[in-house]
Structures are given as structure tokens and as C-alpha cells.
Amino acid sequence: MIGLKDVTKEYPDGTTAVHSLNLEAPTGKLTVLVGPSGCGKTTTLRMINRLIRPTSGTIELDGVDTATLGDVQLRRKIGYVIQNAGLFPHRTALDNVAALPILLGEKKAPARANAMELLERVGLTADHARRYPWQLSGGQQQRVGVARALATDPPYLLMDEPFSAVDPIVRNQLQDEFLRLQREIGKTIVMVTHDIDEALKLGDQVAVLQEGGFLAQLDTPQRLLERPASPFVADFLGNGRGFRSLQFAIGDAVARLADESRVGLGATPRTDGWHVVVDDRERPLGWTRAASPVREQDVDVSGTVARADGSLRELLDAALSSPTGRGLVVDTSGVFLGTVSIEDASQLAAEAHRGRAA
Ligand SMILES: Nc1ncnc2c1ncn2[C@@H]1O[C@H](COP(=O)(O)OP(=O)(O)OP(=O)(O)O)[C@@H](O)[C@H]1O
Numbered sequence: 130m131i132g133l134k135d136v137t138k139e140y141p142d143g144t145t146a147v148h149s150l151n152l153e154a155p156t157g158k159l160t161v162l163v164g165p166s167g168c169g170k171t172t173t174l175r176m177i178n179r180l181i182r183p184t185s186g187t188i189e190l191d192g193v194d195t196a197t198l199g200d201v202q203l204r205r206k207i208g209y210v211i212q213n214a215g216l217f218p219h220r221t222a223l224d225n226v227a228a229l230p231i232l233l234g235e236k237k238a239p240a241r242a243n244a245m246e247l248l249e250r251v252g253l254t255a256d257h258a259r260r261y262p263w264q265l266s267g268g269q270q271q272r273v274g275v276a277r278a279l280a281t282d283p284p285y286l287l288m289d290e291p292f293s294a295v296d297p298i299v300r301n302q303l304q305d306e307f308l309r310l311q312r313e314i315g316k317t318i319v320m321v322t323h324d325i326d327e328a329l330k331l332g333d334q335v336a337v338l339q340e341g342g343f344l345a346q347l348d349t350p351q352r353l354l355e356r357p358a359s360p361f362v363a364d365f366l367g368n369g370r371g372f373r374s375l376q377f378a379i380g381d382a383v384a385r386l387a388d389e390s391r392v393g394l395g396a397t398p399r400t401d402g403w404h405v406v407v408d409d410r411e412r413p414l415g416w417t418r419a420a421s422p423v424r425e426q427d428v429d430v431s432g433t434v435a436r437a438d439g440s441l442r443e444l445l446d447a448a449l450s451s452p453t454g455r456g457l458v459v460d461t462s463g464v465f466l467g468t469v470s471i472e473d474a475s476q477l478a479a480e481a482h483r484g485r486a487a
Pocket residue numbers: 140141142144145146164165166167168169170171172173323
């Protein structure tokens with residue numbers, strides 16, 4: 130656990146960047162610090178690894194006051210990922226990752242072997258490992274940055290806007306990959322972002338900070354959306370809160386499933402009306418109204434697909450985007466199970482809402 134107790138940072142010019150902040154980042158969980166520009170997020174993060182010294186208050190790692198730890202001990206314990214990766218430009222990706230362990234006394238060969246394993250873990254190859262940062266894409270550099278932060282296998286990880294320098298598609302991909310990785314490695318993470326969607330997607334808990342480093346609310350993403358503690362938090366979360374909170378609610382889609390007539394590509398539907406087109410493994414491709422053998426261009430692909438164990442947001446989206454108003458539902462391996470109507474999906478949302486209010 131990372132614990133901040135009454136932490137204040139006043140810069141020499143008199144700016145109070147962080148004001149008496151109390152915060153706990155639980156072991157194995159991802160805590161996100163989010164808030165408007167200048168609210169003290171980066172200052173808070175950097176006080177944890179002592180790149181910035183607090184004016185007052187204490188910061189503890191599993192109950193140990195960081196003021197009693199030396200710089201080397203701290204660096205070994207806390208990995209650090211920054212925006213634009215911050216890689217050494219004259220070292221290869223592999224050497225970037227191996228650098229700190231070698232500096233801390235590890236032998237070169239095992240440090241490099243471990244670096245290669247980490248690079249593979251974040252989705253890079255031996256070819257990437259040989260390249261210099263300028264020969265890698267922004268997303269690849271960011272992956273190297275994550276691998277580098279994990280090189281000493283630190284229990285704690287600090288991440289400052291780690292995915293913000295890449296375009297939205299790559300960002301989404303990096304976020305998904307990182308969530309998968311975190312499920313395996315279970316580090317205690319504090320991450321800074323100004324992007325509320327990123328905070329809600331990645332955070333086990335989200336701390337919303339207000340200018341001056343005041344903690345406006347610390348809660349799970351779902352609670353934040355459902356019960357913002359103040360007009361400031363509500364405003365910061367923005368519109369669409371009701372819809373976004375459906376992302377965290379699971380409805381029993383299976384109980385509402387209706388069967389549909391199915392047809393394979395190349396086959397001719399036996400009746401008029403809409404049919405679900407499935408591939409040879411019974412995965413849905415879309416809908417068709419074709420009366421002759423179904424060609425790829427006859428498939429309406431406008432509808433999204435929801436997993437039966439997915440969120441209500443996914444389910445409602447599948448129904449609303451479907452040309453028939455009936456959302457396609459699949460099992461965990463993508464096999465078509467049936468459909469849920471807009472009415473049934475709304476009913477499930479209403480039930481979830483009643484459960485919440487109770
Ligand atoms: N070295 C410094 N000297 C004086 N004031 C500083 C210094 N560094 C930061 N500040 C001020 O402290 C406040 C908090 O800055 P900080 O960088 O922690 O905010 P932030 O929430 O990370 O902002 P952003 O989202 O824009 O990166 C700001 O008002 C900033 O201007």
C-alpha cells in the first residue's frame with residue numbers, strides 16, 4: 130500500500146500545489162489521480178518517488194516512511210513510466226530496459242535476458258529490441274517505457290500520463306494491453322491522467338483532485354459516476370454519466386435471450402425478413418434480408434455485438450445499433466447465443482437502477 134498522510138507541497142514561489150492530501154493506494158490495485166490542469170497530480174506522483182520533496186506530511190510504502198529509505202532503495206522499489214516514454218536516445222530498446230538493473234549491480238547477461246522477456250511481455254519482438262527509440266513508433270516506445278519500469282520487478286509503479294502521447298486508437302490498444310498485464314503482475318500502481326475516460330476505464334479507484342491539490346472524491350469508477358460528491362466532481366465527469374455507469378452494471382442477458390433464424394454465407398434464407406448471418410463457427414457476422422444466396426455485401430454490419438457476461442452498456446448498445454432493434458449476444462468464445470431487444474435491455478437497465486437506489 131502507498132499511503133499519503135497530510136502531504137503538502139509548497140513551491141519556493143509560494144504556490145501550494147498540494148494541500149494536506151490524505152490518500153491510500155491499496156496493494157495490487159490501480160489508483161488513478163485525475164483532475165484539471167494544474168491541480169497537483171504530477172507533484173503528488175513525484176513526491177511518492179521523492180523526485181519532489183514534500184513540504185510536510187509523510188509518505189509510506191507498506192507502512193515504511195519513505196523519508197527513511199535511500200534513493201537506491203526507492204528506485205528499486207518504485208518503477209516510473211512517463212509521457213513520451215523518456216527513453217535514453219542513444220541506447221537500444223533492450224539496453225534501455227536493462228540499464229537500471231545493471232546500474233544497480235546485476236550482471237549484464239541475465240539483465241539483458243530478463244529485459245528481452247519483459248519486451249516480449251509488452252508485445253515487442255527481438256527485432257524491436259535491437260532498435261533505437263527513434264526507430265520505434267510512439268506506441269512501441271511507450272511499451273519499452275513500461276518494460277523498463279518493470280525491469281527491477283518493483284512492487285510499486287508510478288505512471289504519469291503514460292498513454293497520452295499516442296493517437297486514440299493506439300491509446301485504447303495500449304490501455305487494454307496494460308489492463309491485461311496488470312491482471313498478471315498485480316502491481317500497486319498510481320497513475321496520473323487528465324483524461325476522465327482513461328481514469329474510469331483503468332482505475333480500481335479514482336482520486337479526483339481539485340486545484341490546490343485538494344482531494345474532491347476518492348471512489349470506484351462506478352460510484353463516482355453514480356454518486357459524484359460535489360458539483361465540481363459532477364461537472365468534471367461531464368455528461369453521459371447515467372449511460373456510462375451502465376458500463377459497470379451487468380444484467381442477466383441470458384434470461385432475456387430470443388432465438389433468431391440463422392443463415393450462413395452462400396445459403397438462401399427460407400423465409401422473408403431479417404436473419405442473422407453466422408460463419409462456420411456460429412459467430413455472428415451481421416444481419417441480412419437477402420432472398421437469394423447471401424453474399425458478403427448483403428450483410429448489414431451496423432450492429433455491435435454484446436457478450437452475455439458483458440455490461441449493460443454493451444447490451445443496450447448492441448440493441449440500439451442493430452438494424453432490427455435486437456442486439457446480437459455471444460458467449461465468451463464469440464458463438465451466437467440469441468438476441469436481446471431494446472425493450473428488454475432497457476428493462477435490465479431499469480432493474481439495475483432500482484437495485485442501485487435501494
Ligand atoms: N517548480 C514549480 N515551482 C512553482 N510552481 C510549480 C512548480 N511545479 C508546478 N508548479 C505549480 O503547482 C501546481 C500543480 O502543478 P502540477 O504539475 O502538479 O499539476 P498537474 O495537475 O500535474 O497539471 P497538468 O495536468 O497540467 O500536468 C500548478 O499550479 C503549477 O503551476
